[in-house]
Amino acid sequence: MDPYVQYMYSYPHKTAYRPLEGISLRDYAGQLEGKGHGLYIHVPFCQGKCGYCNLFSVTGQDPDAMGRYLDAVERQGRQYQEILKPYRTEFSEFTIGGGTPLLLPMGQLERMFGVVRDCFVLEDGAEIGIETAPNQTERRKLEFLKGAGVFRVSMGIQSFIDEELRALRRGHRASRAREALELLMSVGFGCVNVDFIYGIPGQTVDSLQESLREAIGFGVDEIFLYPLYVKHGAALVREGVVPDPDYAYRQYQEMSGYLRSEGFRQDSMRRFVREQRKENGHRAPGCREEGQRDTGKKGTGIRRRFAECGFGTSLALGCGGRSYVGRLHFCTPYAVTQEGCLKQLRRFEATEDFSAVQHGILLSEEEQKRRYVIRHLLIRPGIALGRYEELFGAPVCSDFPVLEKWIGEGWLRTEEDSQTAGGMRPGDGQKPEGSQEFLALTEEGMGLSDYLGPMLASAKIQRKMKEWEAVYEPRGGFVPGEPEKL
Structure with missing residues (x-):
């Protein structure tokens, strides 16, 4: 692994x-x-x-x-x-x-x-x-x-x-x-x-x-x-x-x-x-x-x-930053090399109408759900189980059965939130009024975040990423040039 x-x-x-x-x-x-x-x-x-x-x-x-x-x-x-x-x-x-x-x-x-x-x-x-x-x-x-x-x-x-x-x-x-x-x-x-x-x-x-x-x-x-x-x-x-x-x-x-x-x-x-x-x-x-x-x-x-x-919503200015506006995510095309970045920079400087979104993705409800899980699971305190079900209508482990496997592997566990309820920390031995149950990474699981997180990406997103790599990786570590080819 x-x-x-x-x-x-x-x-x-x-x-x-x-x-x-x-x-x-x-x-x-x-x-x-x-x-x-x-x-x-x-x-x-x-x-x-x-x-x-x-x-x-x-x-x-x-x-x-x-x-x-x-x-x-x-x-x-x-x-x-x-x-x-x-x-x-x-x-x-x-x-x-x-x-x-x-x-x-x-x-x-x-x-x-x-x-x-x-x-x-x-x-x-x-x-x-x-x-x-x-x-x-x-x-x-x-x-x-x-x-x-x-x-x-x-x-x-x-x-x-x-x-x-x-x-x-x-x-x-x-x-x-x-x-x-x-x-x-x-x-x-x-x-x-x-x-x-x-x-x-x-x-x-x-x-x-x-x-x-x-x-x-x-x-x-x-x-x-x-x-x-x-x-x-x-x-x-x-x-x-x-x-x-x-x-x-x-x-x-x-x-x-x-x-x-x-x-x-x-x-x-x-x-x-x-x-x-x-x-x-x-x-x-x-x-x-x-x-x-x-x-x-x-x-x-x-x-x-x-x-x-x-x-979360965020608006980016400049060339290279990402905006998250509801289900619309957008930015300038991904570039890394000096040549590729300069090309996008010149395009940005020549832009007249910044209201037109030219490069990004519109997230489906399924992809929004995956984003929610990834964004919470990899950072403490984890996923609030009741809140997830309130938002999406089903328990998170029903939507993502792989999480049950991770619990069995010792990478995830359920615990009380450490601060939402009067500053209680896991293991205090009591459940104060208003506390929430969270699904959180264990110490071992946290160290495997870069292994576990990618598994939660959808097949569609993984396919798009592989398509991109197939175009650019053979050039000796992708030299972004014309993402519109994809």
Whole structure:
């Protein structure tokens, strides 16, 4: 068994998207009525392409090129503003990802936030997050972000060992990562997350633990621990690098246990959250849950919203970000290589009518059900059994018999929710009024998330993904060019 089949951070995968005709955002904008939605801006610019990267990003772009991109983002934002006006849309989350957003010059960073303020309404207390990289982490930009209301900053460090960084083709040295993280912590954001990778060629359990120990010593709030995937057009594919899944799984088992022993709560295969956070007047007492929002009302906050995250709505600006608007999911065609990403970038910049949805998927009721299960099962606290039956009219194990098998294998179990009912934790020995029963991954099952999750994809979606791979994989790790061929 290979524990590392696919990272199911969303469903369906972009390779299952296809060209669409006659679809307008205006026809689905009612799904964005009122409060509780997510807003995302994709900034595709990077200093260099890391060896494992299969994200939408481009390198070698000067400030003028970045300015042209922001021109298109602003045009898109103003068109979306007009579309959403009748629905009084307010966003509870605003995230800027990439790429490396802080590669933008200071003036363009300010401009991007200005576009958001001019075009959209953020709820009071909306959580704002942004990604950064060590080489682009500067005090002036961080202080601007803090003043602009940014709560969560995520930095991709990957390792504190120079040899491991070189193996990943990262563009920074370990010393620079330490300097950047120290600077980031000093500014006082509400939540600081750092990313690390395991399964790196030459990495040992001890060297991985040393990197994590350093991060813990800085006082970070969250650690995302990612397995090394080498696929989909990444440079390491062309270099013939093949990760060892058995050794990577051993690293995961030891390091997930280590992080839990150091006071981190494990919410998913990748996400570890410090249980006791510093409260020194500068740092907020908590970080958001993965894929969840807090309404701010006692007893109806993060955990209640979590029960609906399979239906979450999010609107993306820029080239490379995904929008989820009801059953309509859309984005620019999937691209990874410099050539493919630049081609899509130029198309985006030339777009005049952003209301026309040209590439995506309309989810059937069956696919929406699968998305709901995948989105809940792989993240704590799991699937609320009563809520699932209320939504879909049948027990989840009746709709997905494979879950019974997983229970028998020891990968799933039922348990009481740890927080919805007065903060009770599983095993407290009593069932408080209003508690919910959840189907949740066991410790072993959580470590197999990338093996179990893909099994829940429908045959139709799997077929579309294989069709895509058949066109692009033979080119030496897919070079996206003309997805409309499919």
